[in-house]
Amino acid sequence: MQSLKILVIGGGIGGLTAAIALRHKGFAVEVIERDPSWSVYGVGIIQQANVLRAMKALGLLDDYLGAGVGFDAVEIFRPDGVKVARVPAPRLLDGYPANVGIGRRALHKVLGDRTIAEGAEVRLGITAETIVDDGEQVAVTFSDGSSGIYDVVIGADGVYSHTRETLFPDAERPAFTGQAVWRYNFPRFADLDALQVYNGPTGVGFVPISEDLMYMYVTTPEPDNPRYPREGLAATMRGKLATCAPAIQALTEQITDDDAVVYRPLEGMLMEGPWHRGRVVLLGDAVHATTPHLGQGAGMAIEDSLVLAEELARADTAEDAFTAYRARRFDRCAYIVRQSLAICHGQLGKGPPVDNAKATAEMFAVTAQPI
16 A cells, blocks of 8 residues: 555554554655643663564664664573573674663664654644545544644554553553562663573563663552552552562662662453454554563554554555454564463463473564564
8 A cells, every 4th residue: 555644552662663663655644642741750661672673673773772672692690699690682683682672762762763753743632533444535633722644553552552542442451460560760780681580479570771770670469459549659669679589689779769769560462353453443551552572562563563564565555454453463462461371370370381482482482573
């Protein structure tokens, strides 16, 4: 299909990479984002070699690496701090690292700047109020009173996707796992050259995100899904780490800024049925939200974007493109969602324990496969 006019709902990682990939195919692209400040929280994100491969395909690799830091292994520790494994990560690009740690704000700037440079229109503080698909085009009215006509609409609006709820009111919904994640930035350990993962009921990881910074993530059982008040959040996070390994406890006195703590209950969902209806299609967390145990949530959204753009460029109809897109993506995304949830349930005692070293090595093998 040629000369498509495409609306992307959502200005996060999936929406922006979709916009870039679609512009590379020559499509006219408009992105709307509900947040008028277009902001993201200030901790980091782990991305593996499949994401570097995707960034190369998007023409973003050097800008992306310049905003983060590379590393080539994952180290696994027992709860008492004893290292039990160092899992080498496969490099998929010669001369480039296997993994990247990057600040979310730095990644957002790379993607946002390139989206605009590629000629996509970005509108902030706007939501889609109505979406009417007549089979030939999609009419959309927006919260600012404007409207538009599009050939394709892409819902990249996250785990709580309004687009999904509009299209598929009876579809799967995000389900709370019983676990939550806490994140906080620290000065980087001088010898931190890998992602470090500490097993246990309270799981902890350290991720380098620049030459000077790393972030800590902490997964904790939260069976009642509490909503902790912002005031005192740093002290609450410190308390969650009271029984952890000495290397972790040594950092707790640095957790002092309530506003710097990022706390999020962990939810997941996978749409087992179609990922589109008519000329409207979903990608990323809107259709396969995963817990972060394998570090692949953003990676799956980025890969979705590339595949969807490829299929729209080669197919004769939107229906053909969307069907082929889901066929290429479902098994891979389902693996990440299900295996991440299995690790989560193992940590909570809701299922058999999962060997983190083995699961990590398997994930590397799966995601190394072509998309």
